[in-house]
Amino acid sequence: MVKKLYWMISKDLLSECRSLRVWPAMLLLGVVVALMFAMQADLPPERLRQIVGGLLWLTIFFAGTLALDRSFAAEREDGCWEGLLSYPVSPTCVYLAKLAVNVVALAALECVLIPLFAILTDVPLLAHPGPIVAVAVLGNLGIAAAGTLLAAVVNTGRQSSYLLSLLVLPAVVPLVLGAAEATRLAVEHDFGPSWWRWVQLLAAFAIIFITAGIVLFEYAVEE
Amino acid sequence: MPETASGRGFVGYLGYAAVAVMVAAAIAAICLLAPTEETMGDAQRIVYIHVAVAWMGLACFIFMAVAGGIYLARRDLAWDHWSRAALEIGWLCCSLTLITGSLWAHAAWNTWWTWDPRLTTAFVLWAMYSAALVLRSGVDDPHRQARMGAIVAIVGALDVPLVVMATRWFRGVHPQSPHMEPAMRVVLGISVVCFTVFFTTLLLLRRSQLRIADMLEDMECGGLPPLSETAGDFPRVLEG
Numbered sequence: 001m002v003k004k005l006y007w008m009i010s011k012d013l014l015s016e017c018r019s020l021r022v023w024p025a026m027l028l029l030g031v032v033v034a035l036m037f038a039m040q041a042d043l044p045p046e047r048l049r050q051i052v053g054g055l056l057w058l059t060i061f062f063a064g065t066l067a068l069d070r071s072f073a074a075e076r077e078d079g080c081w082e083g084l085l086s087y088p089v090s091p092t093c094v095y096l097a098k099l100a101v102n103v104v105a106l107a108a109l110e111c112v113l114i115p116l117f118a119i120l121t122d123v124p125l126l127a128h129p130g131p132i133v134a135v136a137v138l139g140n141l142g143i144a145a146a147g148t149l150l151a152a153v154v155n156t157g158r159q160s161s162y163l164l165s166l167l168v169l170p171a172v173v174p175l176v177l178g179a180a181e182a183t184r185l186a187v188e189h190d191f192g193p194s195w196w197r198w199v200q201l202l203a204a205f206a207i208i209f210i211t212a213g214i215v216l217f218e219y220a221v222e223e
Numbered sequence: 224m225p226e227t228a229s230g231r232g233f234v235g236y237l238g239y240a241a242v243a244v245m246v247a248a249a250i251a252a253i254c255l256l257a258p259t260e261e262t263m264g265d266a267q268r269i270v271y272i273h274v275a276v277a278w279m280g281l282a283c284f285i286f287m288a289v290a291g292g293i294y295l296a297r298r299d300l301a302w303d304h305w306s307r308a309a310l311e312i313g314w315l316c317c318s319l320t321l322i323t324g325s326l327w328a329h330a331a332w333n334t335w336w337t338w339d340p341r342l343t344t345a346f347v348l349w350a351m352y353s354a355a356l357v358l359r360s361g362v363d364d365p366h367r368q369a370r371m372g373a374i375v376a377i378v379g380a381l382d383v384p385l386v387v388m389a390t391r392w393f394r395g396v397h398p399q400s401p402h403m404e405p406a407m408r409v410v411l412g413i414s415v416v417c418f419t420v421f422f423t424t425l426l427l428l429r430r431s432q433l434r435i436a437d438m439l440e441d442m443e444c445g446g447l448p449p450l451s452e453t454a455g456d457f458p459r460v461l462e463g
Binding site for chain 2: 149150153154163166170171173174175177178197198205208209216219220222
C-alpha cells in the first residue's frame with residue numbers, strides 16, 4: 001500500500017513538474033489576490049492585525065481551488081482515468097495519493113503567500129513560526145481533504161470548473177474561520193485556551209474529512 | 224374524479240383540504256391569537272413562521288443525508304427520490320428561513336444581516352443546498368446523480384456541527400431562549416406543527432412526482448415496470 005501510494009504521488013508530482021499545468025497559475029493567482037487585498041486593506045496596524053488572517057486564508061482557499069479542481073483533470077483529459085481505476089489499487093489509495101499531492105500544492109502556495117502577506121501588510125506573521133506552521137498544516141489538510149473528495153464528485157459532471165468553489169467554500173467555512181482566528185491570535189502572541197480551541201477545531205475538521213474521504217471516495221469515482 | 228399521485232380520489236383531496244385548513248389555522252393563530260409583543264410590536268410575529276421553516280430546513284437536511292446514505296448502501300433509486308425531494312423542500316425552507324430571519328433581524332437589531340452563529344449556519348446550509356441542486360442538474364444518469372447528491376448530503380451533515388461550533392465561538396447575538404408568554408408558546412407550537420405537516424405533504428408529493436417521472440422514463444426506454452408497482456401511483460387519466 002505504502003509503495004503504491006509513493007508511486008502514485010511521484011507520478012502526479014513528476015507530471016506536474018514536467019508539464020507545469022496548474023501550479024504556476026495557482027501561485028500567480030495567489031500573488032495577484034494577495035496584492036489586491038493588501039492594496040485595499042489600507043488600515044491602521046492594529047486593525048490590519050485583526051483581518052490579515054482572514055485575508056490570508058481566503059487567498060489560500062481561492063488560489064488553492066485551482067489545484068483542487070485540476071486534481072483529476074489530467075487523467076480525464078488524457079484518457080487515463082479508466083486506466084487509473086483499473087490499476088490494482090484501492091480507491092482509498094487513489095484518494096490518499098491525490099490528497100497528498102494537493103497538500104504539497106497548498107504547502108507551496110502557503111510558502112509563498114505567508115511571507116508575501118507579512119511583507120505587504122507589515123504584520124509579523126512569521127514572528128512565531130511554530131504556531132503559524134501548525135495552523136497552516138492543519139488548515140492545509142482540511143482544505144485538501146474536503147476539496148479532493150468534492151473535486152472527485154464534481155469531476156464527473158459537466159460544470160466542474162465553477163462548481164467546485166461553490167461546493168467547497170460552504171463546506172470549509174468552519175475551517176477558514178478557525179484558521180483565520182488562530183492566525184490572528186498567533187499574530188497577537190495570544191496562545192491561551194482560545195488559540196488551542198481553534199487549533200482543535202482545525203484538527204477535528206481534518207480528521208473528519210480525511211475519514212469521510214476514505215469512506216466515500218469509492219462512491220464518488222464509481223463509473 | 225381523477226386519482227391523485229399520493230392518495231385515491233376523494234380521500235386524497237380531503238387530505239389536501241385538511242392541510243390547507245391547518246395552514247390557514249396557523250396563519251390565523253399567528254395574526255389573531257398571538258399577543259402583540261411589547262417592544263417589537265407586530266414584527267415579532269415573523270418568529271412563528273421563522274422557527275417553523277428553520278426547523279423544517281434542518282430536518283430536511285438530516286433526512287436528505289440519511290436517505291442518501293441508505294441509497295449508497297442499497298443502490299435503490301427510491302431512496303434517492305426521498306433524498307432529492309428533501310433537498311428541494313429543504314432549499315425552499317432554508318430560503319424562507321434566511322428571508323424571515325433577515326426581516327426579523329431588521330426589526331429587532333436594526334440590521335438586515337449579522338454574522339450570528341445560527342444565521343451563519345442557515346446561510347451555509349442554504350449554500351450547500353443550492354450547490355447540490357446545481358450539481359444534480361448537470362448530470363443525466365440517475366444513479367450518478369444519486370451518488371453525487373448522497374455524498375454532498377453526507378459531507379454537509381458532517382459539516383453542520385463544525386459550522387455551529389465555529390460560529391458560536393466566533394461571535395453570537397442570537398437569542399438563546401427568548402422570553403415568551405404562554406399564549407405565544409402555544410401559537411409557536413401550533414405554527415410548528417401545521418407548517419411541518421404542510422412541508423411534509425409537499426415532500427411526499429414531490430417524492431411521488433419523482434417516482435412517477437422515473438417510471439415514465441423507464442416506460443419510454445422500453446422497460447415496462449410491473450403493473451403492481453404502477454397501480455397505486457398513476458392517475459387514471461394516464462391509463463385512458
